Amino acid sequence: MPFNAIFGWIIKKRIHQIDLFRMHPAEVQKEWFERLVLNGRKTKFGAKYHFDDINHYYEFREKVPLQDYDDLKEWVEKEVKGDEDVLWPKETQWFAKSSGTTSDRSKFIPVTKESLEECHYKGGKDLLAIYYSHFPNTKLYKGKHLVVGGTAEHNKLRPDSYTGDLSSIILKNLPWWVEIKRVPSRETALMSEWEEKIEKLAEETINEDVSSISGVPSWTLVLMNRILEKTGKSDIREVWPNLELFMHGGVSFKPYEKEFERIIPHEDMHYIESYNASEGFFGIQDQLGGDLLLMLDYGIFFEFIPMSDYKGTQSEKVIELKDVEEDVNYAMVISTNGGLWRYIVGDTVKFTSLKPYRVKVTGRTKHFINVFGEEVIVDNTDNAIKVACQQTNALLKDYTACPVYMKEGNHGGHEWLIEFNHEPSDMKLFAQILDDELRKINSDYDAKRTNDLTLNFPIVRKARKNIFDDWLKSKGKLGGQHKVPRLSNDRKIMEEILVLNSRMIVEDKKS
Numbered sequence: 001m002p003f004n005a006i007f008g009w010i011i012k013k014r015i016h017q018i019d020l021f022r023m024h025p026a027e028v029q030k031e032w033f034e035r036l037v038l039n040g041r042k043t044k045f046g047a048k049y050h051f052d053d054i055n056h057y058y059e060f061r062e063k064v065p066l067q068d069y070d071d072l073k074e075w076v077e078k079e080v081k082g083d084e085d086v087l088w089p090k091e092t093q094w095f096a097k098s099s100g101t102t103s104d105r106s107k108f109i110p111v112t113k114e115s116l117e118e119c120h121y122k123g124g125k126d127l128l129a130i131y132y133s134h135f136p137n138t139k140l141y142k143g144k145h146l147v148v149g150g151t152a153e154h155n156k157l158r159p160d161s162y163t164g165d166l167s168s169i170i171l172k173n174l175p176w177w178v179e180i181k182r183v184p185s186r187e188t189a190l191m192s193e194w195e196e197k198i199e200k201l202a203e204e205t206i207n208e209d210v211s212s213i214s215g216v217p218s219w220t221l222v223l224m225n226r227i228l229e230k231t232g233k234s235d236i237r238e239v240w241p242n243l244e245l246f247m248h249g250g251v252s253f254k255p256y257e258k259e260f261e262r263i264i265p266h267e268d269m270h271y272i273e274s275y276n277a278s279e280g281f282f283g284i285q286d287q288l289g290g291d292l293l294l295m296l297d298y299g300i301f302f303e304f305i306p307m308s309d310y311k312g313t314q315s316e317k318v319i320e321l322k323d324v325e326e327d328v329n330y331a332m333v334i335s336t337n338g339g340l341w342r343y344i345v346g347d348t349v350k351f352t353s354l355k356p357y358r359v360k361v362t363g364r365t366k367h368f369i370n371v372f373g374e375e376v377i378v379d380n381t382d383n384a385i386k387v388a389c390q391q392t393n394a395l396l397k398d399y400t401a402c403p404v405y406m407k408e409g410n411h412g413g414h415e416w417l418i419e420f421n422h423e424p425s426d427m428k429l430f431a432q433i434l435d436d437e438l439r440k441i442n443s444d445y446d447a448k449r450t451n452d453l454t455l456n457f458p459i460v461r462k463a464r465k466n467i468f469d470d471w472l473k474s475k476g477k478l479g480g481q482h483k484v485p486r487l488s489n490d491r492k493i494m495e496e497i498l499v500l501n502s503r504m505i506v507e508d509k510k511s
Helices: 003-012 014-023 025-040 044-048 057-063 069-080 113-134 166-172 194-205 217-231 254-263 378-392 427-441 443-452 467-474 492-510
Strands: 094-099 106-111 144-148 152-154 162-164 210-215 245-248 270-277 280-284 292-294 300-306 329-336 343-354 357-364 395-404 413-422 459-462
Touching (some): 003 113, 025 044, 044 069, 069 094, 094 166, 113 166, 144 194, 194 217, 217 245, 395 467, 413 492, 427 443, 427 459
Parallel strands (some): 094 162, 144 210, 245 270, 413 459
Antiparallel strands (some): 094 106, 329 343, 395 413
C-alpha cells in the first residue's frame, strides 16, 4: 500500500476520538480538569493556591484567582531561570515569544513537553485528519509541506533553553513523519532577518513539489508574490502544480481572500483555518467554510467571562463551557498542560453552535489592530502618539487607526486619522516618530515593518476640526461615556469618518 494511503488511513482514525468529545463535551472537560489539578498539586503555584484541597470546579474557582500576564510574569521568570515545578511539574525549557502586554515589549508563554505533544502537535495532526476525512482521495502526502515559520533564539540565562515564535518551537521539535516532508531547511525556516529569509524561502522552494502550506496569510502572500516575480508567472500553480491546501491562522483570513484567489485561481484549492495561539491550540475549522470546532481533549480546561461582565482579573461572572450560550461575546479563560492557570487569553469569541461547540473569534478584550499579526493595542499607540506630540509641539484631541489591506501584490499598512488641537510643526516628522516609537514598543509591529516586507510606512492624515464629534453625533452617541474607537481591526469606522470628513469639507466650501 502506498505510504500516502497508509498515512491517510492512520490519521483518519483520530476522527473517532474527535467524535467522542463532540458527543460528550462535559465529560471530556471534567476528565481534563481532574488531570490538570492532579499535576498542579506538584507545583509551587499549586502549593500557594491549595490545589490539594481542590476536588471540584467550584473549589477551583474559589481558590485560584484569574490571571493575566502581569500576574503570571513572576512565575514565568522563575521558569526562565531554570527553576523546576513552578507552574507545571519538572522543568520548562521552551518559551513562546508573543506580543507585549501593557508593561512589556514581549511576553514569554511557557511551552512544556506535554503542551507541545498533547496540544500543538495533536492539533496539527487533527487538522490533517479532518482534511483527509473531507478529501479521502487526496495525494497531499506525496508532495512537500511548506512551513512559513518564525524565529528562535537561545535563552541567555540558560544554554539548554530557547525562546521564539511558537512556530519556531514547533519547527525545532517536529516528529520525523513531518520533518521528512517539510521545506525549507530548518536553518532557513528559523532565520530572523525577514528580507533575506523571504529570498531564501523562495530559492529553496521554487523547484519543490509543494502540495500544502501552513503559515500566517500576510507572510505567505509576501513569499508567493516574490516567487511569482522571480518566475514571471501569474498563477502559483504554474510553480507548484500540486498545491491543494493552505492551513492558516493567527489573523482573520477575510482581508486576504481576494488576493489568494488572484494568485491561485482554482476551485480545487482548499483553505482550513486553525485557532492556534502561543497559549494553546484551541480550534479547527472542521467544516469547510464553517466556524471553528473547539478542541476539548488537548489538555486545556475552558472557562468564559461574558464581555458584558468583563472586568479583567476582577471579573466576578465566570462560567464553564456547559453554561455558555450562542451569540454572546465571551472572554476566554484557560488552564493548560503548559502551566497556565485560569489565564485570560485576551481573545473574545462567540459560540455559533453548542452541539458540537463551535466558535468564531470576534476580537480582543481591548481595541487592537491584528490584521497582519502585529497585535497593536491601544496602550502601544497612546504611548507612541504621546512621544510624537511631545517632539513636534503638537496637542492631540483624538485619533483612530485601522488597517490598509494588501491588494494586487501591494503590501498592507496602517492608516491614521488624527485631530489636533495644535498641529505638529512638521507632519512628516510626526509620522516618522510615531512609526519609530511603535517599533520600539511592539516587537511584532517592528517585525512586520522591517524593510516594509508586510507593513508599509503608515498613512497619517490630519482630520478636520470636530470630525470625531460629528461622527459620534451621527451615531446618536455624542456625549456621556461614548468615544471613537482608537483602534479597529477593519476599515468600517475609518471609511465612515472619511466619507463624513469629505462631505463636511465640500459643504464648508459651498457655504
